Amino acid sequence: MPTESPEPAVSSSAPTRRTFVTTSTAVGGVVVAGGVIGGSAVLVGSGDAAAPAPAPSSRVSLTVNGTRRTVTVDNRTSLLDLLREHFGLTGSKKGCDAGACGACTVLVDGRRVNSCLTLAVRLEGAEVTTIEGLADGDELHPLQQAFIDEDAFQCGYCTPGQIMSGVGCVQEGHTGSPEEIREWMSGNICRCGCYVNIVRAVQRTARRK
Ligand code: FES
Ligand code: FES
Numbered sequence: 001m002p003t004e005s006p007e008p009a010v011s012s013s014a015p016t017r018r019t020f021v022t023t024s025t026a027v028g029g030v031v032v033a034g035g036v037i038g039g040s041a042v043l044v045g046s047g048d049a050a051a052p053a054p055a056p057s058s059r060v061s062l063t064v065n066g067t068r069r070t071v072t073v074d075n076r077t078s079l080l081d082l083l084r085e086h087f088g089l090t091g092s093k094k095g096c097d098a099g100a101c102g103a104c105t106v107l108v109d110g111r112r113v114n115s116c117l118t119l120a121v122r123l124e125g126a127e128v129t130t131i132e133g134l135a136d137g138d139e140l141h142p143l144q145q146a147f148i149d150e151d152a153f154q155c156g157y158c159t160p161g162q163i164m165s166g167v168g169c170v171q172e173g174h175t176g177s178p179e180e181i182r183e184w185m186s187g188n189i190c191r192c193g194c195y196v197n198i199v200r201a202v203q204r205t206a207r208r209k
Contacts, residue, residue, distance in 0.1 A: 065133025
């Protein structure tokens, strides 16, 4: 039959478990008064503790899809977040938020950029075009139509970025061959693997042009 092992012998001056707990509790009370709770330092009592400084912000004016916009934003705001969170233009997608997938591609002054890597406050006076600004009223941009005609998407998540990048690719004239299109569209990832049809759509639009 198992028996309880005997308590190890302790000297009369060594703390027992009971005295340790009692002492710790008492010390804890003192330390709380001095600003420590459960091991974490806190600011107490002084009343003049510094509040966290507000994040630096700036005012910026830019034109988005033909409309002039002026906002004050946290200096760390990306163009992608400005478009999606402040302007409600959610066509540009956030895939990686790190410049690796191209889902956020927009045109800035005619050049394609990853909007997730572009600071909004650096765009004073810039002209931004997003997927929402491509169509002319009810008439789709030729590349939007070509994506439909060539069945160049499945889930569609990458599609706004692919189309904006394709518009840039056509404008830049990098459409001499399927290989050239692939090279100049290589920053736009499609997890559904629609590359063959995407290249066809860009080719079709370039021929039209
Ligand atoms: Fe910008 Fe992926 S979200 S590159
Ligand atoms: Fe699904 Fe490109 S269509 S990721």
